[in-house]
Each structure stands twice: as C-alpha cells, then as structure tokens.
Amino acid sequence: MLELQQKERVRSAGVSNFGVDHLEVLKNSRRPMLSVNQIGLRPWSQNTDIINCCRMNGIVSMVYLLFARASVLNDPYLRQLNQKYQGTSAQILLR
Numbered sequence: 586m587l588e589l590q591q592k593e594r595v596r597s598a599g600v601s602n603f604g605v606d607h608l609e610v611l612k613n614s615r616r617p618m619l620s621v622n623q624i625g626l627r628p629w630s631q632n633t634d635i636i637n638c639c640r641m642n643g644i645v646s647m648v649y650l651l652f653a654r655a656s657v658l659n660d661p662y663l664r665q666l667n668q669k670y671q672g673t674s675a676q677i678l679l680r
C-alpha cells in the first residue's frame with residue numbers, strides 16, 4: 586500500500602497493531618509514513634510507547650477495545666469516577 590501511495594495511486598495507508606519496532610522498520614524503509622495505526626487501548630493498558638512513537642511520526646492513533654466489549658463499564662473504580670465527574674463509564678473512558 587505504501588508503494589502504491591508513492592506512485593500516487595492511493596492517498597494514505599493505515600495498519601493495525603503495529604508496535605514501536607514495526608514503526609521503526611517502516612521509518613527506515615524510505616517509504617511514505619503511515620496515516621493511521623489502530624491499536625487496543627484502555628486506561629489499564631495505555632501503550633504510551635506506541636502512542637508517543639506515532640505522535641512523533643505524524644501517525645494518528647485509532648483505538649479499539651476502549652470499552653473492552655463493554656466488560657469494564659461496571660468497574661468499581663470507574664463508578665467512583667462517574668460520581669466524581671458526573672459522567673457515564675463510556676464518557677470517562679473516552680476522556
């Protein structure tokens with residue numbers, strides 16, 4: 586896809602689940618940079634190294650499993666935050 590982007594056949598390309606090592610390989614490959622990297626992210630698992638690497642290279646991070654398929658929405662700590670900030674679990678997680 587990045588080679589097609591180089592030939593101006595596609596405008597942008599994205600991947601999912603790329604770690605820092607994958608991003609570094611791409612960076613050194615003399616190809617255009619990715620536009621987006623979709624990764625799993627939650628307050629309990631923040632992947633800050635990947636997020637920072639994306640930021641430094643102009644790649645947008647797109648999140649999946651933020652709600653962990655709704656399994657975390659009743660988490661007791663999240664409920665405390667709901668009361669403190671007057672929001673729903675989904676709103677707290679998004680923030």
Ligand SMILES: NC(=O)c1ccc[n+]([C@@H]2O[C@H](COP(=O)([O-])OP(=O)(O)OC[C@H]3O[C@@H](n4cnc5c(N)ncnc54)[C@H](OP(=O)(O)O)[C@@H]3O)[C@@H](O)[C@H]2O)c1
Nearest residue numbers: 601602623624648649650651652653654655658673675676
């Ligand atoms: N690249 C990858 O490896 C990868 C892996 C997983 C997912 N994805 C993609 O990521 C996208 C998101 O999927 P996901 O699995 O990450 O979903 P998710 O964040 O786990 O969220 C979906 C769950 O959250 C609930 N929900 C959504 N909004 C809510 C709200 N405001 N209040 C309460 N509950 C709410 C939904 O309930 P309802 O069912 O009632 O709507 C559903 O059960 C999809 O397009 C998926 O294909 C990509």
